[in-house]
Amino acid sequence: MRQAGRYLPEYRALRAEKGGFLDLVYDSDAASEVTLQPIRRFGFDGAILFSDILVIPHAMGQDLWFEEGEGPRLAPRLIEHTLEALQGAPERLQPVFDTVTKVKAALPPETSFLGFAGAPWTVATYMLAGRGSKDQSEARRFAYTKPDAFEKIIEMIVALTITYLKSQIDAGVDAVQLFESWAGALSPAQFERWVIAPNAAIVDAIRIYAPHVPVIAFPKGAGGKLRAFVDGVTPTAIGLDETVDPSWANAILPKQLAVQGNLDPLALIAGGAQLDAAVDRIITAFADRPQVFNLGHGILPDTPIAHVERLVARVRGDQC
16 A cells, blocks of 8 residues: 555654655655665565655645644635645655656666545545544535536536546556545435546546556445445456455455455454464455455554565565
8 A cells, every 4th residue: 555665664664754745746866766665675566656645735825734643634625625725736746756767767667656636525524624534524524515616616526636647657557556545435416426427537538548557446434335336436446455355345346347445454463373374265265256365454663574574475475
């Protein structure tokens, strides 16, 4: 997942040297180094671009900063201001493309390179509230009471996200991912309008622009709406969070649709027999379809490196 380096001592050392999180994201040399660190240590089959989903609202003109121990902040909040209050700054995305170019040149040829963006509903929740929240209530209320205004916000995010992902592809990524981290917050009708339709628009645009590039969609918390999401968005692969039963997902998803996921990050922390059993359960459930083994959400900072090594050995069929 996107936090692939934060449990590594080499990442923490670089973070301490550079200072704030955004200083890392927008320093293409540093961001390249963070992207490559897990590949050097573990030899993973794929590298994930080091960046953040909130570079999109930053490029749309919101101020972005990170409060230590609390997370991101955006201003002005779109609950209180209109889009017209923002002055776009698309040049803020250029360091990300520079990072892609540098990583692509340094990666082993057998290693896939995955770019990403936040999906529109999730990005909009941050833009409206100015921060993350447990239930996204401000964004949900705004979407119900001011649907036309919310539609404009979503449309702007969709348009810039398409441009952003196209530029990542041009710079060298092999596949792109859409992280809809708050998909589970919406009712079925709202899910159709604010999750399925915008994600479908992005996937369609990328498929036309670069039909050879896989698009992975990750609707975290979609639960029973997972099949509706797949049917509406038609991604190349579907990411599954750790709450999804692999056997259930295998039964309800279209045959031969690739899946990505979905080990519980806490099982990775636990290690031992619990980790082995969880890994085996996922591999067995998806044995008859294309599969990218991954976590069901971001790796946690206190994850033991030895447990990651055990996971890699287990997945690759080595002796543990």
